[in-house]
Amino acid sequence: MTSHGRSHGALAAGIALAAGAIALAAKQQNRRRRRDHPADDAPGFTARRDFGRYEVVGRSVTIARPRAELFAFWRDFTNLPRFMENLTDVSAAGAPGHWVWTIRAPAGQSVEVETRIAREVDGELIAWRSVEGSDIDTEGRVTFEDAPGERGTRVGLIIAYAPPMGEAGRAVAKLFRREPEVQARHDLKRFKMLMETGEIATSARRNDATRAAKMENA
Structure with missing residues (x-):
């Protein structure tokens, strides 16, 4: 093998070792987080709270x-x-309170995340968290409270997540409009349309179809 070939081989080996070390560190950090973050705690008390590696x-x-x-x-x-x-x-998973979410991903792919209900207060709060081994480490909560002036209900949605592939995953999510901050805003707007009128406006559905097509062709 030439010195040029040996250099490329060494570089590839170094990259592989670095990737393995990063993956191992991520798994260890996730274990520490779950150990220090009791399973019965409800996630997302405030949108500005520091969740460490979580967005x-x-x-x-x-x-x-x-x-x-x-x-x-x-x-x-x-x-x-x-x-x-x-x-x-x-769809409902095997254990009570467990659900499997199938989520669109770029290039026509999808990921599955199994979640469980972490906390529930009837009429006020639903909190969920992904279980060990899910493709995406995430948790969230939705709250319901009476709006002032008898204007209906104030619905709040908070999502905490560890972006897949770190910064690169965030960049991909933004490119395909899957950044959770954008998605949370759009999803709540569609929820409002659906509950108030019984349907989602044609323009919103058209935008959904356009973004879905971009995901399929990516």
Whole structure:
């Protein structure tokens, strides 16, 4: 082998070793986080809280519907793909309170995330968290409270997540409009449309289709 070939071989080996070390460090950090973050704690107390390696986003919207009605609709997680653009399916898993979320990804791919209900307060709060071994490490909570002036219900959505592939994953998510901050805002707008009018506006559906096509062709 020439010195040029040996150099390339050494570089490739070095990259592989570095990638392995990063992956191992990420797994160890995830184990420490789960050890230090009790399973019964509800996630996302504030959109500005420091979650370490987690990115935290929060959005809220006022919907002119009763709080109990909105809570019941959201609590059936199979309803979520009706207004969450990046979800293709949510189905019940084997254990009670566990759900499998199928999420769109670039290049026509998809990832599955199994979550469990971490905390629930009837009519007020639903919190969930991904289980060990899911493709994406994430947690979230949705809150429901009476809006002032009898204007309906204030719905707040907070999502904490560890971006896949770190900074590179965030860049890919932004490119395909899958950054959770953007997605949370759009999903709540569609939720409001669906609950107030019974359907999602044609323009919103057209935008959904355009973004989905970009994902398929990426």
